[in-house]
Amino acid sequence: MQRDKPMCVLVVSPLNSLMIDQVMSLRKGGVKACYLNITGTHGITYEESIDDEEDIDFTSSECLESDVPFEQLANGEFILIYSHPEAFIKTKFSRLLRSKLYQDIVGAIVVDEVHMVSEWGDNFRPAFKNLGEVVCVFEDAMHLLLTATATVSATETLSKVMNLKAPVVVAENVDRPNIFLEIRNRLPNIKKFEKYDDLIHPIALELKEKMHAFPVTIMYIENLEAMGYFFQFLMYELQDNAYDGEQIPQNRIFGQFHKDYPESMKQIIIQELTKTNPKLRLILATVALGMGLNAPSVERIIHCRPPTNLEKYLQEIGRAGRNGQPSTAVMFFNKNDIAKNRKGMTEEIRMYCTEQKCLRLMLVNYFGFENFIFSGERENCCSNCKVYM
Numbered sequence: 001m002q003r004d005k006p007m008c009v010l011v012v013s014p015l016n017s018l019m020i021d022q023v024m025s026l027r028k029g030g031v032k033a034c035y036l037n038i039t040g041t042h043g044i045t046y047e048e049s050i051d052d053e054e055d056i057d058f059t060s061s062e063c064l065e066s067d068v069p070f071e072q073l074a075n076g077e078f079i080l081i082y083s084h085p086e087a088f089i090k091t092k093f094s095r096l097l098r099s100k101l102y103q104d105i106v107g108a109i110v111v112d113e114v115h116m117v118s119e120w121g122d123n124f125r126p127a128f129k130n131l132g133e134v135v136c137v138f139e140d141a142m143h144l145l146l147t148a149t150a151t152v153s154a155t156e157t158l159s160k161v162m163n164l165k166a167p168v169v170v171a172e173n174v175d176r177p178n179i180f181l182e183i184r185n186r187l188p189n190i191k192k193f194e195k196y197d198d199l200i201h202p203i204a205l206e207l208k209e210k211m212h213a214f215p216v217t218i219m220y221i222e223n224l225e226a227m228g229y230f231f232q233f234l235m236y237e238l239q240d241n242a243y244d245g246e247q248i249p250q251n252r253i254f255g256q257f258h259k260d261y262p263e264s265m266k267q268i269i270i271q272e273l274t275k276t277n278p279k280l281r282l283i284l285a286t287v288a289l290g291m292g293l294n295a296p297s298v299e300r301i302i303h304c305r306p307p308t309n310l311e312k313y314l315q316e317i318g319r320a321g322r323n324g325q326p327s328t329a330v331m332f333f334n335k336n337d338i339a340k341n342r343k344g345m346t347e348e349i350r351m352y353c354t355e356q357k358c359l360r361l362m363l364v365n366y367f368g369f370e371n372f373i374f375s376g377e378r379e380n381c382c383s384n385c386k387v388y389m
């Protein structure tokens, strides 16, 4: 955009990890960017590289974080300001945005992961629903809403909630041609322990056999009880083979990740996963692991139970094959998993599990695309194409 005066772009983002990632890489490129705390009272940025330290590693956790006092924000010193939706609604910062300075310099507002507006708006983070206010404060600015997953009707709803007039919708096909899609049955719920063994046993054997060659896998597990069971199962099955090197937790080739897990252990897992060839090969996880995760080496996503809708499913499997390597997404289900009385369960994911049609086609159709991008052999498309076509 051509402008003859300085411009500022506001970016609304739901997660610290996403903001930290982006602010770091912008700072690396010399762009004045910062992110705000959730209450909108002060900002955080990272030190730019100084001449004799040109190779400063902004990706390492040691890169220097520095505080941005509110006065610097009030002076309009930053070109990109990231923050949580909450910081834009009824805070010191939101009042600053109404000042003459900001009315003059804000040229664009970006809302990242905008599907959160409909997914989380009602109770968990109501600020998402009120983001339309921010749009109204800067009526003449450009507005850009970004999401990886939105159906046609979701796009319409979002435009309304965000007060957009005649938006231009640019949608890229959601197909991920390098991910093989697979559906499998699992044992019924009455088989309390066999049901779990059936899922984890083949994985434990494969891990034991392949060790460091085991494809990096995220296994999404329905609850903490199952996760604990799987973890113990792996410990018992692998014994001394559970470690790559010295027998310390950091060297274990499998790990678990859930929201109550110690923050330091979560960080170890996330750091490990950002490597191109991690020691950590298998992560047992609840949905807490995911959004904003930059894990190029993940080759396989296993769902022990289907999520309740295809939006969630698409997002979760999208963590596989980020570096373009052939990957797999396997989803297990039994009758209880797709029962009509399961809270939030949609008809589309039930059909995805049970119909004998191409999984890839069902997925892209749901998001409003007539066809997929995949152009390989039919048997490499999905488990249904392999068996039925």
Ligand SMILES: [Zn+2]
Pocket (backbone or CB within 6 Å): 357, 358, 359, 360, 361, 381, 382, 383, 384, 385
């Ligand atoms: Zn197919």
